Amino acid sequence: MNFELTKQQKMIRQMVRELTEKDIKSRAAEIDETGRFPTESYELLKKYGLLGMTISKKYNGAGADELSYAITVEELSRYCATTGVICSAHNSLACWPIYKFGTEEQKEKYLKPLACGEKLGAFALTEPNAGTDAGAQQTKAIDDGDYWILNGSKIFITNGGQADTYIVFAMTDPSKGTRGISAFIVDRSTIGFEIGKIEHKMGIRGSATAELIFRDAKIPKNNLLGSLNKGFKIAMQTLDGGRIGIAAQALGIAQGAFDETVKYIKQREQFGRPIAKFQGVQFNIAEMKTKIEAARILVYKAANNKEKGKSYSVEAAMAKLFAAEVAMEVTTKAVQLHGGYGYTKDYCVERMMRDAKITEIYEGTSEVQKMVISANVLK
Numbered sequence: 001m002n003f004e005l006t007k008q009q010k011m012i013r014q015m016v017r018e019l020t021e022k023d024i025k026s027r028a029a030e031i032d033e034t035g036r037f038p039t040e041s042y043e044l045l046k047k048y049g050l051l052g053m054t055i056s057k058k059y060n061g062a063g064a065d066e067l068s069y070a071i072t073v074e075e076l077s078r079y080c081a082t083t084g085v086i087c088s089a090h091n092s093l094a095c096w097p098i099y100k101f102g103t104e105e106q107k108e109k110y111l112k113p114l115a116c117g118e119k120l121g122a123f124a125l126t127e128p129n130a131g132t133d134a135g136a137q138q139t140k141a142i143d144d145g146d147y148w149i150l151n152g153s154k155i156f157i158t159n160g161g162q163a164d165t166y167i168v169f170a171m172t173d174p175s176k177g178t179r180g181i182s183a184f185i186v187d188r189s190t191i192g193f194e195i196g197k198i199e200h201k202m203g204i205r206g207s208a209t210a211e212l213i214f215r216d217a218k219i220p221k222n223n224l225l226g227s228l229n230k231g232f233k234i235a236m237q238t239l240d241g242g243r244i245g246i247a248a249q250a251l252g253i254a255q256g257a258f259d260e261t262v263k264y265i266k267q268r269e270q271f272g273r274p275i276a277k278f279q280g281v282q283f284n285i286a287e288m289k290t291k292i293e294a295a296r297i298l299v300y301k302a303a304n305n306k307e308k309g310k311s312y313s314v315e316a317a318m319a320k321l322f323a324a325e326v327a328m329e330v331t332t333k334a335v336q337l338h339g340g341y342g343y344t345k346d347y348c349v350e351r352m353m354r355d356a357k358i359t360e361i362y363e364g365t366s367e368v369q370k371m372v373i374s375a376n377v378l379k
């Protein structure tokens with residue numbers, strides 16, 4: 001197994017690291033405090049070609065490989081998990097399904113502007129009564145000749161309200177359960193499509209999380225994504241890839257908290273010497289470092305499998321489960337090792353600890369990842 005990154009992957013890491021440290025990091029505390037969407041960071045993602053990373057150049061993408069994309073989300077998330085998830089949701093959950101399942105016409109009209117960042121994308125599956133049980137969709141799409149008429153609502157949608165293009169799932173044949181769900185590409189300008197509640201969150205506070213409301217929203221017939229009634233499969237396959245993005249986000253959060261902690265313990269003195277000199281502190285550092293490295297190997301393996309066309313569903317679930325747990329553990333220890341200062345907003349580790357928690361919940365909770373992994377073992 002080759003653990004060496006290619007020259008291109010190293011260059012992308014360097015580029016995104018510099019971008020994050022120079023331009024994105026400085027805004028992270030303020031967008032956390034105000035909860036505003038960081039338009040400036042989004043513009044930078046666009047400028048650096050990070051909004052259609054794995055989409056081919058034919059459709060305005062960057063044509064990069066899956067590992068370069070994971071490294072990008074990791075690096076952005078080291079200092080701004082909000083920017084990390086904006087990038088991940090756009091790339092994995094909006095661009096990818098159109099790239100994979102869209103018609104040529106849909107790619108021309110919707111993928112091209114998404115892949116160059118001219119437009120922002122979102123993915124809308126979750127409903128008030130369909131979270132983990134995503135098959136229990138209540139939003140309905142009825143065939144009305146030239147249009148699909150959508151009625152229902154979605155909740156907790158990342159990039160909601162900010163995005164121009166939404167991948168929305170709805171029941172087209174409620175009698176068939178998950179085999180009666182279809183996927184649609186929905187324009188923000190659609191009449192009957194409104195943005196409802198914007199969530200006030202514990203972490204990733206600059207990332208918009210919105211409710212979507214559909215009241216007789218007219219979706220053109222051509223906007224059905226993939227085949228009729230095959231939407232659930234599209235959602236599940238999309239989430240498999242999305243989980244690599246979230247695992248990379250968790251990995252980045254953990255790495256950022258770790259780096260900040262190493263700096264801090266070397267300069268903070270108690271008992272007449274830096275606290276880094278105490279073995280009780282050093283052992284924490286060793287554990288944090290080892291777990292981050294183990295998470296990194298899982299994340300990169302899942303990305304590599306996807307790139308090579310191998311199966312990656314279980315690898316993505318393992319990477320997300322483990323990296324999210326590591327992010328929680330590492331950020332909690334980071335706050336502890338900063339002592340009382342770690343509990344204040346003068347240091348960024350408290351934000352990182354709040355940001356880490358969501359990685360155990362969205363794009364399938366940790367429990368769902370365990371279901372995916374164990375089902376594969378026990379099949």
Ligand SMILES: Cc1cc2nc3c(=O)[nH]c(=O)nc-3n(C[C@H](O)[C@H](O)[C@H](O)COP(=O)(O)OP(=O)(O)OC[C@H]3O[C@@H](n4cnc5c(N)ncnc54)[C@H](O)[C@@H]3O)c2cc1C
Nearest residue numbers: 123124125126131132156157158209361362363364365367
């Ligand atoms: C900030 C944020 C952003 C999000 N972004 C998006 C997005 O862009 N698009 C989108 O579609 N969704 C999005 N979501 C929704 C997210 O994916 C769901 O919140 C998540 O899947 C869990 O669903 P739920 O909240 O309804 O929890 P529930 O399904 O009600 O689960 C509650 C608890 O019960 C557990 N549980 C449920 N069923 C089982 C079971 N069978 N066995 C064991 N444990 C179980 C869960 O693991 C969880 O711990 C987002 C959510 C948040 C908070």
